[in-house]
Amino acid sequence: MSDLLWDDVAYFFDPDLMGSLPDMRVPDASVEDWQALLDLVGERGWTCQYSEGETVLPVPRAETVLCRPADAECPELRVWPSSEMLAIFRFHAAGEIDFEVDLRELQGQERLDLFCRFLRDIGRRLGKPVLMDPEGDDGHPVLGFDVEADCVVRLAEPTVM
Numbered sequence: 001m002s003d004l005l006w007d008d009v010a011y012f013f014d015p016d017l018m019g020s021l022p023d024m025r026v027p028d029a030s031v032e033d034w035q036a037l038l039d040l041v042g043e044r045g046w047t048c049q050y051s052e053g054e055t056v057l058p059v060p061r062a063e064t065v066l067c068r069p070a071d072a073e074c075p076e077l078r079v080w081p082s083s084e085m086l087a088i089f090r091f092h093a094a095g096e097i098d099f100e101v102d103l104r105e106l107q108g109q110e111r112l113d114l115f116c117r118f119l120r121d122i123g124r125r126l127g128k129p130v131l132m133d134p135e136g137d138d139g140h141p142v143l144g145f146d147v148e149a150d151c152v153v154r155l156a157e158p159t160v161m
Contacts, residue, residue: 002109002113002116004112004143006108009154012143012158013107018134018135019134019135021102022101022103022132022133022135022142023100023134023136024101024132026096026129027128027131028095029095029097029128033126034091034094036126037125041079044121046080048077048080050076051076051078052075074090074092075091076088077091081117081118081121085101085105085115085118086101087099087118088101101115119152123144123145123147124150129145129146129147131143140156141155141156143156
């Protein structure tokens, strides 16, 4: 059974309305949460690529990445939970897991189900919400993984035009 039905949330996956790269986040995170995420990527066998600038490197431990000098370039981890979906995690700070997905890759019920499974996997592992805000509108989530409900839920109503 699907967490969300495409017809109920298609509005939130319209790149023209939400921006093509919505702001995905896990608030109130820690170094341990980042490491749990890295462990999850490895356990699931998701294809990934870690890089610092243009240099591709083996995936380090979270504490190594998050204690880099303040002026260092922000590392990123590209994760493909499937060949149809890419999530890009950026290690800005330990306190929030920050990533983005491309809404153009998430059209239709099948892709929505894949996306919801990905958010559920992360949320369950961390025991925390995983939220999606419109691009550039941080702090106003429209949907996300709800820990209590143990599924992805709509957190806002579509704007009436």
